Amino acid sequence: MSSGRRKSDSVDPKDVPKAVVSRLSLYLRELHHLIAAGHATTSSGRLGQQLGFSDAQVRRDLAYFGHFGQPGVGYRCDELIGAIRGILGTDREWRVAMVGVGNLGQALLGYRGFASQGFKIVAAFDVDQSKTNRQLGGVPVFALDDLAQVVQDQRIELGLVAVPASTAQLAADRLVAAGVAGILNFAPVTLNLPDHVSHVGVDLATELEQLCFSVANRSSGT
C-alpha cells in the first residue's frame, strides 16, 4: 500500500527465514558506517566482505524483498537504508515500556542506541516503591500496578522484560494483558506466550556459553 513496489517483487514476509532478517539488521548497521565514512554507494561484494558473508548471500537476502541495486553500479547507501528500515518496520517510531529497573533495566534506559533506531522508551515499571514516581534516564518510573493503565494511555506497543527469572513470566503476562504486540525478554527463562504476541529472548549467560564453547573447541590437533 505504501512503499512503491509490486506485489510480485517480494515474498510474503511471514516466510522469510529468520536468519535473513537478522542479517538485514547487520546490513543496515554497516550501511550507516559506510555513509559516515563518506561512501555514497556500495556493492554486495564490499558489504559482504565487511560482515563476513559472501556477495551472493547479500544479493539473495535482499532479493527476498525487491530490486534495490543497479547492475554495474551497486547499491546507493541512503536508498538501501531506507528500504531496509521499511522492511524491518523501523521507519516509524515504536513506543516501548521497560519492566524492571534493576541493574540491567537502568542501563538500558540510559542506552542511546535504541532511540537512534526509532525505539522510544516512554515508561518504566518496578515493584520496588523506592524507585517509582521519579525519572531514571529521562524515563518516568511507575508502580507495576499502573502498567495496564499506562500502556493504554501511552499507546505502548513493545515491552522489555528486565526482571529476575522468577518474576519474568508474571511481568510478561501483565504486558500481554495490557495489549503489547511484542516482548524482548532479558530474563533467563523461556516465556510462555500466546501466538499473537511476538517475542525475542536475549540471555547474556547463554551468549557467553556460546563463546566459551567456540574457544574450548578451536582447532584441536587433526
Place this chain on the structure above:
Amino acid sequence: MSSGRRKSDSVDPKDVPKAVVSRLSLYLRELHHLIAAGHATTSSGRLGQQLGFSDAQVRRDLAYFGHFGQPGVGYRCDELIGAIRGILGTDREWRVAMVGVGNLGQALLGYRGFASQGFKIVAAFDVDQSKTNRQLGGVPVFALDDLAQVVQDQRIELGLVAVPASTAQLAADRLVAAGVAGILNFAPVTLNLPDHVSHVGVDLATELEQLCFSVANRSSGT
C-alpha cells in the same frame, strides 16, 4: 582424554552446527529450572515442549555428543546438566575482563547470572580517569593502559567489550594483543579479528529490530 566417552560416540566439535550449541544452552537453563521444581528426570518430549522444540530435535542435538539417556526412562537432570556443562566448557571457572564501564558495563558487573555459570569478572577497564582505581560491583577498575599487564597477571581468557562503537575495534585489538582467547562484543559494530580469537556479538538494537519485524508482519490476511 578426560570425560570418559569413546571417540566414536561423538562428532568433532568443530563441525557441530552453531544452532545446536545455542539450544544446548537452553536445555541447560531448563534443566536447572526442572531440578529447582523437584524433577529428578525428564524426557526429550518434555524438555522440547517447554522450549518449543520437537522431541526429535532434542535427541538429535544431544546425539552429536554422546549417549546421555536411558531408553524407557529419559534423562537424569543432574547427569545431563553435568554432561552439557562439560560440552560447553563451563564445568570450570573462566576468568573474564570487562572493557568499558559506562551504563551497560556497570550493569553487567553487577549481574549475578554470569557467576552462577562459572564466569568470573576479575577486572574492568576504562579510559575515564574518574572511574579507575576503585571497585564497581566488587570488581577493580583499571586504566586502559594497564590492560595487557592485568590480563597476563590475572590469567584472563575472555573479554567483554562494552565501549561505544567508535572505540570497540581498538578495545578488541588491545584484548587480542594481551592474549585473550575470546571476545563478547556489545558494541554495534562487526569486529575484525584474527582467526584464532573466537567472538560473539550481541547488539541490543538489532534484537529489537528482529522483534519489530516479526510484530509488523504478524499474519496479514492471506
Place this chain on the structure above:
DNA sequence: ACTTGTGAAAGTGTTCACAGCT
C-alpha cells in the same frame, strides 16, 4: 567492464518413523 538478480546445484539442518533397550 562491472555488478545485479536468479535458476539450478550443492550443502546443511530438521523431521519422520522405527528398531532396540528398560
Place this chain on the structure above:
DNA sequence: AGCTGTGAACACTTTCACAAGT
C-alpha cells in the same frame, strides 16, 4: 508400555555460475 538413538526422507539455506542491465 515408554523412551532413546538413528538411518532415511524431507525441507531449507547457501553457493555457483551466468544472462541481462548499465
